[in-house]
Amino acid sequence: MDAANTAAINCLLTKSTNLTTLTPIWPQTIPQIFNLNFSTNPSNKNISLLLTNCSTKPNVNRENAIDENLTVEPSSNSRTQKQAKPTSIQSLSSSHSLFSRGLVFDLGTRNSWDSLEIGSPVVKRYLSDDEERWYMWYHGRSGENPGFESIGLAVSSNGIHWERGGGAVKSGADVGLVMNCSKDWWAFDTQSIRPGEIVIMSSTKVRSNNAVYWLYYTGFSSENVEFSDKSLEISLKNPERAHIVGDNSNEIEGKSMILKSLPGLAMSQDGRHWARIEGEHHSGALFDVGSDGEWDSLFIASPQVVYHGSGDLRMYYHSFDAENGHFAVGIARSRDGMRWVKLGKILGGGANGAFDECGIVNPKVTRNKKNGTYLMVYECVASDGERSIGFAVSSDGLKQWKRVQDFPALKKSEENGWDCEGVGSPCLVQMDGELDEWRLYYRGIGQGGRTGIGLAISQGNELNNFQRWTGFHF
Numbered sequence: 001m002d003a004a005n006t007a008a009i010n011c012l013l014t015k016s017t018n019l020t021t022l023t024p025i026w027p028q029t030i031p032q033i034f035n036l037n038f039s040t041n042p043s044n045k046n047i048s049l050l051l052t053n054c055s056t057k058p059n060v061n062r063e064n065a066i067d068e069n070l071t072v073e074p075s076s077n078s079r080t081q082k083q084a085k086p087t088s089i090q091s092l093s094s095s096h097s098l099f100s101r102g103l104v105f106d107l108g109t110r111n112s113w114d115s116l117e118i119g120s121p122v123v124k125r126y127l128s129d130d131e132e133r134w135y136m137w138y139h140g141r142s143g144e145n146p147g148f149e150s151i152g153l154a155v156s157s158n159g160i161h162w163e164r165g166g167g168a169v170k171s172g173a174d175v176g177l178v179m180n181c182s183k184d185w186w187a188f189d190t191q192s193i194r195p196g197e198i199v200i201m202s203s204t205k206v207r208s209n210n211a212v213y214w215l216y217y218t219g220f221s222s223e224n225v226e227f228s229d230k231s232l233e234i235s236l237k238n239p240e241r242a243h244i245v246g247d248n249s250n251e252i253e254g255k256s257m258i259l260k261s262l263p264g265l266a267m268s269q270d271g272r273h274w275a276r277i278e279g280e281h282h283s284g285a286l287f288d289v290g291s292d293g294e295w296d297s298l299f300i301a302s303p304q305v306v307y308h309g310s311g312d313l314r315m316y317y318h319s320f321d322a323e324n325g326h327f328a329v330g331i332a333r334s335r336d337g338m339r340w341v342k343l344g345k346i347l348g349g350g351a352n353g354a355f356d357e358c359g360i361v362n363p364k365v366t367r368n369k370k371n372g373t374y375l376m377v378y379e380c381v382a383s384d385g386e387r388s389i390g391f392a393v394s395s396d397g398l399k400q401w402k403r404v405q406d407f408p409a410l411k412k413s414e415e416n417g418w419d420c421e422g423v424g425s426p427c428l429v430q431m432d433g434e435l436d437e438w439r440l441y442y443r444g445i446g447q448g449g450r451t452g453i454g455l456a457i458s459q460g461n462e463l464n465n466f467q468r469w470t471g472f473h474f
Contacts, residue, residue: 102468103418103444105136105154105162105453112166113177114140114152117242117451119443120194120302120362121427125159134159135271136441137178137215138453139194149192149239151179151217153272159429159439160455160469172270179266179274182219188262188283189219189276192239196263196303196317198271199337213268214337216303216315218261219285225258225298232325234358234385238299242421244449262288263303263317265338280339287332287340295321295345296330302362306374306397311335314397316376318361321348327359327381331398347376347392347401355388355408356380362425365397369430375463376401377440379424380408387422388412389442391463410440410456410466418452419444436461 105121108114120139125132134156141149153175154162165176182189199214220239227236238258262285266274279286286303290296296319303317315332326349332340347363350356358381365376374397380390388408392401410426413419425443438458445451456466 100418101413101470102454102456103452104160104441104455104469105138105164107450107452108140108142108164108166111142111144113142113150113168114138114164116141116143116146116244117149117449118453119425119451120196121425121441121443121453122195122198123159123427123429123439123441124198125429125431127432132157134162135198136162136453137195137198137271139192140177141192147191148181149194149220150177150181151193151195151215152176153178169272172272174272178272179215179217182276182284184284186283187219188221188260188281188285189217189264191222191259192220193264194218194239194302197305199305199307213271214305215266215268215274216305217264217266218301218303219264220259220261221283223260225260227258227298227320227322229322229325234381234383236320238301238320240361242445242449242451258298260289261299261301262286263300263315277338286338287342289319290342293323295319295323295328296342298322304364305337306365306367308367308397313337314365315340316346316363316365318363321345321359324348326357327361329360329363329376329378343398346399347378350380350403350406353383354406355382355386355411356390357383358385360390364427366428366430367397370436375428377409377426377428379426386412387424387445389423389426389440389466405464407464409464410442413444413468416447418446418450419454420447421445421449423454438463438466440466 105118107116107118118138118140122137124135126135136154136156138152138154139149140152152164153169154164155175156162163175165174168177169175179193181191181193184190195215195217197216199216200212225238236258238261262281262283264285265277265279267277268274276284278284281288287300289298289300298320300317300319303315306314306316308314313334315334316329317332318327318329321328328345328348330342330345332342334340347360349359360378360380362379363376364378365374367374374394376392376394378390378392380388382388388411391404391409393404394401410423412422422445423442427441429439429441431437431439436458440456440458442454442456443451444454455469457469459465459467
């Protein structure tokens with residue numbers, strides 16, 4: 001990319017640890033942001049952190065320290081609009097057939113980068129007095145390159161009808177493919193990448209008025225993890241992909257493929273052009289799997305970061321607990337968003353015969369803006385492999401998690417529905433207004449392994465009653 005299209009942010013950071021929250025502002029090319037003060041590397045040297053739009057390789061000088069006064073501010077759903085907007089509820093719209101009920105984002109067109117499979121929606125909503133904008137980052141892969149996954153961006157004015165692109169973005173206004181796998185042989189993300197969370201940061205020392213997006217993502221390498229447990233009733237795969245007829249990209253010599261995956265970080269000024277930031281692991285990842293015998297020794301997947309308070313960021317992720325034979329969610333904490341300390345497993349498999357007996361994956365945690373409690377929505381794995389969506393709550397977001405109910409909040413649709421084979425990869429958005437409405441975006445799988453992204457709406461403030469979206473009610 002030429003110099004005219006290259007933008008740089010020079011960040012001077014130091015050993016400060018104050019974090020404050022700011023409200024995202026719209027309209028702008030990018031909303032405004034979170035405050036996080038970075039903790040430093042052992043070295044006390046100064047650093048100038050340079051982000052270029054077209055960079056896809058690590059560009060942080062790891063010998064240098066982080067300078068002070070960088071503020072990382074967790075973004076939220078923003079302010080309540082003054083302008084009246086339609087409220088999405090379950091309606092009697094006849095335009096939606098039983099097959100497509102809830103489907104808001106389908107596969108890309110033939111020969112597009114996301115024509116074979118899509119998933120992992122990370123949805124963000126930004127409001128101003130006169131405009132509403134939605135961003136959705138998601139992963140996709142094509143029939144031309146089925147073994148590799150990339151990250152793309154779609155935008156919307158209402159979270160229902162989305163604008164997308166079939167190829168790579170070229171400008172700050174484009175939508176489409178925004179990030180590919182690394183081409184560095186030593187990197188942890190050479191095979192596939194999937195978005196986990198987007199956090200928006202700013203700093204008083206950034207020589208730009210623009211916000212900085214932080215993308216936490218899962219990177220998959222070509223390293224195959226050796227694991228064998230004949231007593232395991234479910235098929236263990238990493239990454240987990242829909243079973244599409246004729247697609248053997250998730251198998252090695254007829255056996256399920258378990259690739260090593262680790263959490264990564266990238267930054268961007270516009271949410272479209274990303275620069276990878278090297279973590280402490282030699283592969284560039286933020287941290288490694290656990291040691292032999294630890295619950296997360298196979299892989300780390302679906303990192304999702306939540307801001308709790310000053311100097312306190314929490315990362316939720318899943319792995320497979322081989323000793324107990326189920327998927328589970330763990331937590332790590334950080335002062336600066338870059339260096340992380342694991343705290344252990346916080347939620348595992350349910351009771352025998354439960355809809356989540358074999359564990360939970362793809363957790364997404366959000367803090368209820370009205371009462372301060374933490375909500376975790378996750379993909380449940382039953383003993384027969386069926387996937388559904390469940391919830392847990394916690395007062396502190398740490399280890400005091402309690403399941404909301406003993407049945408799924410959302411399960412697969414009836415026969416012949418677009419998501420009749422399973423639902424998962426949930427993303428929860430709390431809507432503003434007097435009504436306690438929640439939007440639940442999720443990945444659905446239908447016949448033949450066809451995937452799409454769907455939407456369900458809560459009925460009131462209870463999280464045990466979600467209905468698939470069928471239309472707007474004015």
